[in-house]
Amino acid sequence: MSRVTRETADGMRWMLLQKCTLQPVTLVYSMVLARLLSKEEMGVMGLTAIFFTAAGTLAAGGFGSALIRKQNYTSAEADTMFWFNLGMGLLIALLFFCTAPWLAAFFEAPQLCNLVRASALIVLLNSAVNVHMAHYMARRQFKAPALICLGSALVAMPLCLLLAWQGWGVWAYMAQGIVSALLSALLFWFICPWKPGWQFSMPSFRELAPLGCRLAATGLLDTAYIHARAFFIGKVFTPAALAGYKNGAQLAAMCPTVLCYMLDQITFPILSTLQNSPQKLIGVYRRYMRLFTLPIAWLCLFTAAFAEPIVHLCYGPGWEECVPYLQILSVSYATWHLQIINLNLLKAGGPPKLFLRLELLKKCLGIGILIGMFFISVQAICWGALATSVLCLSINTWATRRYMHLPVLLQLRDWLPGFTLATACTWGPAVVLAAHFSPQLQFSTGLLFSLSLYLSMLRLAEPAALRDGWNLLQSLNNSKG
Numbered sequence: 001m002s003r004v005t006r007e008t009a010d011g012m013r014w015m016l017l018q019k020c021t022l023q024p025v026t027l028v029y030s031m032v033l034a035r036l037l038s039k040e041e042m043g044v045m046g047l048t049a050i051f052f053t054a055a056g057t058l059a060a061g062g063f064g065s066a067l068i069r070k071q072n073y074t075s076a077e078a079d080t081m082f083w084f085n086l087g088m089g090l091l092i093a094l095l096f097f098c099t100a101p102w103l104a105a106f107f108e109a110p111q112l113c114n115l116v117r118a119s120a121l122i123v124l125l126n127s128a129v130n131v132h133m134a135h136y137m138a139r140r141q142f143k144a145p146a147l148i149c150l151g152s153a154l155v156a157m158p159l160c161l162l163l164a165w166q167g168w169g170v171w172a173y174m175a176q177g178i179v180s181a182l183l184s185a186l187l188f189w190f191i192c193p194w195k196p197g198w199q200f201s202m203p204s205f206r207e208l209a210p211l212g213c214r215l216a217a218t219g220l221l222d223t224a225y226i227h228a229r230a231f232f233i234g235k236v237f238t239p240a241a242l243a244g245y246k247n248g249a250q251l252a253a254m255c256p257t258v259l260c261y262m263l264d265q266i267t268f269p270i271l272s273t274l275q276n277s278p279q280k281l282i283g284v285y286r287r288y289m290r291l292f293t294l295p296i297a298w299l300c301l302f303t304a305a306f307a308e309p310i311v312h313l314c315y316g317p318g319w320e321e322c323v324p325y326l327q328i329l330s331v332s333y334a335t336w337h338l339q340i341i342n343l344n345l346l347k348a349g350g351p352p353k354l355f356l357r358l359e360l361l362k363k364c365l366g367i368g369i370l371i372g373m374f375f376i377s378v379q380a381i382c383w384g385a386l387a388t389s390v391l392c393l394s395i396n397t398w399a400t401r402r403y404m405h406l407p408v409l410l411q412l413r414d415w416l417p418g419f420t421l422a423t424a425c426t427w428g429p430a431v432v433l434a435a436h437f438s439p440q441l442q443f444s445t446g447l448l449f450s451l452s453l454y455l456s457m458l459r460l461a462e463p464a465a466l467r468d469g470w471n472l473l474q475s476l477n478n479s480k481g
Contacts, residue, residue, distance in 0.1 A: 043239025089127025248325030
């Protein structure tokens with residue numbers, strides 16, 4: 001078993017444990033909240049989530065990734081990044097605290113003021129463990145972070161539901177975030193063998209800060225862009241409209257984010273170790289592209305094809321407006337993993353300044369499309385998201401061709417067969433079953449029929465991705481021993 005395959009399998013095992021445990025719990029959690037809270041409260045919760053997520057992204061920054069790319073960093077470099085990151089977290093927390101009244105007035109939601117201020121605490125907690133996380137990721141040790149994140153969430157989510165049942169409203173959601181961040185911080189500090197010292201090296205800072213700042217700016221741009229749609233919907237439309245969009249978007253992201261999060265967390269550290277071997281780097285990149293297209297394309301397109309019964313089963317009657325949002329956004333997520341792999345390849349082996357420039361270009365184009373759509377309708381905003389996804393994939397593909405010498409035709413050959421088969425094996429059964437079954441029977445029959453057909457077609461076609469997937473599953477099983 002090669003080192004890359006072994007490390008990928010080990011990372012997948014722990015990330016799958018984390019996400020495959022959390023996703024069913026998160027789904028049940030959102031289903032219960034949809035029944036405990038009103039649409040208006042769900043809308044305010046969606047607004048809160050914008051700042052909630054921004055706080056986490058700002059606290060994490062890109063300084064942990066800078067250490068991961070460095071690989072053999074010194075204790076002085078780790079200490080320097082820790083204290084700088086903690087100082088940035090404090091400044092950002094103060095910024096959140098001071099601007100909270102303005103944000104509440106902007107959205108005409110007075111309760112947002114204290115909610116945004118409470119999210120400042122999450123900034124401080126997350127900034128205190130960023131380098132601890134990087135310590136594990138740089139060494140491709142995925143077990144401890146996965147178990148810490150899983151344990152914190154499993155404690156915080158039931159607490160949120162209990163508080164929501166007791167009438168806490170959106171404060172139940174904020175309490176979940178604070179408790180989860182606090183538990184994660186305590187566990188990382190207790191378990192991680194690395195502990196910060198009192199060093200602050202200016203040479204180390206000058207070496208790592210430029211890349212860290214670029215990656216931090218890129219992460220902030222990405223977070224702001226992802227939540228820009230919710231931001232505009234919350235301002236221009238009603239909180240109930242935002243709740244419908246957020247529920248549709250959450251269902252659309254539910255399946256692909258499991259694998260895409262795992263893909264992002266695993267591939268960047270592994271690809272970074274191959275940055276001095278361009279041919280091997282490209283080979284591993286292509287294997288990842290073929291492999292992850294198989295499950296992600298099918299999951300996203302199945303969700304789009306069977307959106308109506310899925311919404312009915314998850315949220316019950318009264319949430320029908322989520323169906324078109326879910327369909328459009330699910331299709332846009334079907335190629336999200338390709339963007340992640342492209343970006344991680346460029347981060348690992350491309351010019352340091354390229355990554356931020358590409359993100360600036362894509363975000364500017366995406367915001368332009370969003371501004372043109374949000375005056376029309378919420379559904380038009382979703383169509384704009386799909387168009388932006390196609391545009392971003394085209395730009396990333398061009399960049400890997402230009403800077404990594406990977407032809408576009410070769411990239412298409414790696415993912416297009418799996419995507420085409422997934423389209424035929426999801427929308428075909430959906431059309432056949434739509435008019436003849438109840439939502440429950442339509443979903444269960446469609447799931448069995450579509451998955452069986454897809455696996456059979458893959459077996460007959462025998463693409464390279466299927467062989468890679470089988471080899472990785474064997475490696476995953478062997479790694480348990």
